[in-house]
Amino acid sequence: MATEVIEKVESRSTYLNNGHTVKSWLLTLDHKRIGLLYLFSISIFFLIGGIYASLIRLELVTPEGDLLTPDTYNRVFTMHGVIMIFFFLIPSIPAVLGNFLLPIMLGAKDVAFPKLNLLSWYIFMLGGALMMYTLINGGIDTGWTFYPPYSSIYSNSEVTMAGVSIFITGFSSILTGLNFMVTIHTMRAPGLTWFRLPLFVWAHYATSLIQILGTPVIAITVLALALERTFQIGIFDPKLGGDPVLFQHMFWFYSHPAVYIMILPSMGVISEIIANSTRKRVFGYHFVAFSSLAIAVFGFLVWGHHMFTTSQSMYAGMVFSIISYAVAIPSAIKTFNWLATIYKGSVSFSTPMIYALAFLGLFTIGGMTGLFLSALGLDIHLHDTYFVVAHFHYVMVGGAIIGYLGGLHYWWPKMTGRLYPETLGRISAVIVFVGFNFTFMPQFILGYLGMPRRYYAYVPEFQVLHVLSSGGAFVLAVGFMLPLFYLAWSIKYGQKAPNNPWTAFGLEWQTASPPPTENFTYNPVVTTEAYEFEHVEEIRNAGKTGAIQTA
Amino acid sequence: MADSHASQYGLAHHFSSMEQQREAGTIGMWIFLLTELMFFGGMFLVYAIFRTTYPAGFEQGSHLLSVKLGGLNTIVLIVSSVTMAMAVYYSQIGEKKRLVGMLSVTLVLGLVFLVVKYFEYREKFEHHLFPAMGFYAPDAEHLALQYHQQVRVFLWIYFAMTGLHALHMIIGAGMLLVLILMAHKGRFTTSYNSPVEICGLYWHFVDIVWIFLFPLLYLTGYHLTGH
Numbered sequence: 001m002a003t004e005v006i007e008k009v010e011s012r013s014t015y016l017n018n019g020h021t022v023k024s025w026l027l028t029l030d031h032k033r034i035g036l037l038y039l040f041s042i043s044i045f046f047l048i049g050g051i052y053a054s055l056i057r058l059e060l061v062t063p064e065g066d067l068l069t070p071d072t073y074n075r076v077f078t079m080h081g082v083i084m085i086f087f088f089l090i091p092s093i094p095a096v097l098g099n100f101l102l103p104i105m106l107g108a109k110d111v112a113f114p115k116l117n118l119l120s121w122y123i124f125m126l127g128g129a130l131m132m133y134t135l136i137n138g139g140i141d142t143g144w145t146f147y148p149p150y151s152s153i154y155s156n157s158e159v160t161m162a163g164v165s166i167f168i169t170g171f172s173s174i175l176t177g178l179n180f181m182v183t184i185h186t187m188r189a190p191g192l193t194w195f196r197l198p199l200f201v202w203a204h205y206a207t208s209l210i211q212i213l214g215t216p217v218i219a220i221t222v223l224a225l226a227l228e229r230t231f232q233i234g235i236f237d238p239k240l241g242g243d244p245v246l247f248q249h250m251f252w253f254y255s256h257p258a259v260y261i262m263i264l265p266s267m268g269v270i271s272e273i274i275a276n277s278t279r280k281r282v283f284g285y286h287f288v289a290f291s292s293l294a295i296a297v298f299g300f301l302v303w304g305h306h307m308f309t310t311s312q313s314m315y316a317g318m319v320f321s322i323i324s325y326a327v328a329i330p331s332a333i334k335t336f337n338w339l340a341t342i343y344k345g346s347v348s349f350s351t352p353m354i355y356a357l358a359f360l361g362l363f364t365i366g367g368m369t370g371l372f373l374s375a376l377g378l379d380i381h382l383h384d385t386y387f388v389v390a391h392f393h394y395v396m397v398g399g400a401i402i403g404y405l406g407g408l409h410y411w412w413p414k415m416t417g418r419l420y421p422e423t424l425g426r427i428s429a430v431i432v433f434v435g436f437n438f439t440f441m442p443q444f445i446l447g448y449l450g451m452p453r454r455y456y457a458y459v460p461e462f463q464v465l466h467v468l469s470s471g472g473a474f475v476l477a478v479g480f481m482l483p484l485f486y487l488a489w490s491i492k493y494g495q496k497a498p499n500n501p502w503t504a505f506g507l508e509w510q511t512a513s514p515p516p517t518e519n520f521t522y523n524p525v526v527t528t529e530a531y532e533f534e535h536v537e538e539i540r541n542a543g544k545t546g547a548i549q550t551a
Numbered sequence: 552m553a554d555s556h557a558s559q560y561g562l563a564h565h566f567s568s569m570e571q572q573r574e575a576g577t578i579g580m581w582i583f584l585l586t587e588l589m590f591f592g593g594m595f596l597v598y599a600i601f602r603t604t605y606p607a608g609f610e611q612g613s614h615l616l617s618v619k620l621g622g623l624n625t626i627v628l629i630v631s632s633v634t635m636a637m638a639v640y641y642s643q644i645g646e647k648k649r650l651v652g653m654l655s656v657t658l659v660l661g662l663v664f665l666v667v668k669y670f671e672y673r674e675k676f677e678h679h680l681f682p683a684m685g686f687y688a689p690d691a692e693h694l695a696l697q698y699h700q701q702v703r704v705f706l707w708i709y710f711a712m713t714g715l716h717a718l719h720m721i722i723g724a725g726m727l728l729v730l731i732l733m734a735h736k737g738r739f740t741t742s743y744n745s746p747v748e749i750c751g752l753y754w755h756f757v758d759i760v761w762i763f764l765f766p767l768l769y770l771t772g773y774h775l776t777g778h
Contacts, residue, residue, distance in 0.1 A: 108565065113575070113579060174586055178579060178583060179579075182575050183575075186574050213585065216586050220594060235601065241605070241701060241703065250593060
């Protein structure tokens with residue numbers, strides 16, 4: 001179809017051929033290149049976190065603790081959590097896809113503060129380097145939650161260095177959020193009003209809000225913890241007159257909203273994929289947009305549901321429980337609106353759409369089991385069991401990572417100018433879905449039956465379910481490794497991508513694949529809503545002449 | 552791409568107009584200050600919790616601080632906020648000499664604050680009031696153990712909050728130094744002066760934090776004694 005465009009690619013200047021030196025990458029101020037720097041870094045962290053996950057599942061194949069010592073096991077599950085959360089999930093969609101796409105979706109040349117954007121990557125890498133130092137020195141054994149007084153006095157592992165690492169990495173997240181908020185406020189193309197924005201942008205706006213308001217609180221908390229551990233002075237250890245539950249409050253004030261930092265951008269990706277793969281305007285656009293903000297706001301008021309079994313007052317517990325239920329409302333609004341979008345749409349089962357459909361099912365299970373845990377009474381039974389582990393992974397892997405993979409496939413042609421092998425993509429998406437359910441569905445049952453989390457040995461009755469889970473994890477690992485290989489392969493050998501392979505709507509599809517350094521060769525003007533698929537043909541035809549959407 | 556605006560002085564390539572650039576900078580600083588508010592907010596929460604739990608320790612601890620030096624620093628900072636506001640004004644009407652003058656006075660006042668703070672800290676260290684190793688509250692033999700710990704928690708909060716604030720003052724002083732050099736070279740014009748305004752926002756924020764710290768730390772002893 002767009003062959004004439006493809007032929008010109010070789011001679012055209014793109015952001016990829018604008019400088020080939022290492023320096024041109026490491027000192028780039030181009031948001032697209034910074035997005036790729038993040039993609040490369042977080043993929044490495046994902047691999048490291050994945051190796052730890054494999055060690056956990058291998059140990060749990062047998063009831064006895066035979067592969068790892070108890071102390072090593074503690075370090076393994078802690079490092080799995082810390083690396084996956086702080087170094088993969090939190091930066092994943094915003095720092096890679098958000099960085100790459102947000103300015104293009106807004107019709108801007110770059111984010112508002114390109115230097116801050118590059119700085120945030122360096123801060124991230126500095127934090128990552130310190131975490132690697134921690135890892136080489138044996139890692140930490142406190143669990144990713146760092147509860148004192150264990151973390152502040154008793155643990156013999158590198159808690160201080162890990163705390164400093166997370167403190168530093170937090171600023172990277174804050175700077176990204178700040179940059180996005182300012183960019184969305186000030187850099188929109190003429191005609192791109194708030195309610196013409198793609199839902200991806202709305203989701204990132206809500207995410208940024210959490211990043212700038214929540215992250216500083218975890219920063220001050222881990223800083224206080226590191227000081228307490230180093231100088232034996234502080235506010236968390238009861239021996240020093242401190243209050244350990246205060247740490248839990250401050251920790252979860254960030255770390256609960258942090259799960260919305262991970263899931264909200266994924267919801268933005270799903271909105272884009274579903275709209276395009278059904279050729280329909282997202283049903284109830286305004287509701288989906290505002291539900292992102294509602295999740296961000298409610299998300300700040302529910303942290304106490306992690307502390308139902310502490311000395312937290314019963315009345316506080318009741319309030320936290322009710323507000324936790326309330327978060328389900330905006331989440332359900334999104335889910336039902338996506339379903340309504342699919343209804344009577346012309347659905348195509350491309351790889352991104354398979355991921356999006358997987359998201360719908362898995363996120364629903366993850367969300368509904370969250371309601372079990374926000375029930376005051378039931379949570380006493382389920383607290384600190386594998387039920388919590390399964391719930392969390394259904395939201396984080398089934399929601400966030402599947403959204404990330406779907407988005408990565410969806411925008412891969414735009415980012416690299418190459419098409420990924422579609423059949424392999426579909427196969428691996430199905431493998432991920434099947435492997436994921438085999439891994440984590442048994443853990444709901446395990447948890448309900450009383451298997452506590454963070455144990456390296458268990459009673460023999462649980463073995464069947466644990467073996468199922470470990471087998472599923474192997475399948476899941478295959479599903480995650482496949483894209484790594486074929487996406488890398490496609491960069492060099494993949495078929496060249498046309499500018500708009502999905503015949504999709506949205507400014508990012510109207511510029512070339514890969515885009516030029518300045519994103520657009522003209523100044524885009526927006527005259528329509530985000531998902532007007534009935535007009536996509538004429539817009540695409542206009543795109544070939546270069547006078548796209550200039551009204 | 553190379554539109555007419557590209558040649559405009561002080562305009563970065565990815566913005567389309569000076570207004571857009573100024574707006575982005577200002578919103579950016581306000582959002583950053585929100586982040587700062589939450590950062591200090593964590594410490595204010597810690598303060599609120601322990602003041603409610605340990606009123607006796609807070610009363611005793613507060614009396615260990617010098618109201619005179621703290622009061623002096625409060626006045627110094629309020630005056631520095633006034634001079635900063637005047638610097639912003641002079642940058643907008645393009646009076647280069649007065650701009651450099653006001654920025655310099657602000658910087659000097661900021662440094663006066665830090666010097667006074669240094670003497671306050673030194674006095675605490677000399678009297679073993681730094682809550683780490685060798686901490687020894689006065690009249691410790693008369694104090695029950697839990698009061699001793701309460702005073703220590705108060706002093707931890709004092710050092711953490713004022714230390715964090717002093718760190719922000721040092722960063723602010725560095726920003727002022729850069730502004731002075733830029734202003735001296737005549738970089739600011741009536742159409743390009745947003746750096747002065749944006750740094751001014753930061754400076755006022757740091758001052759306001761101190762306006763809360765002073766009564767909460769230095770005066771709370773008198774408040775609690777009065778009851």
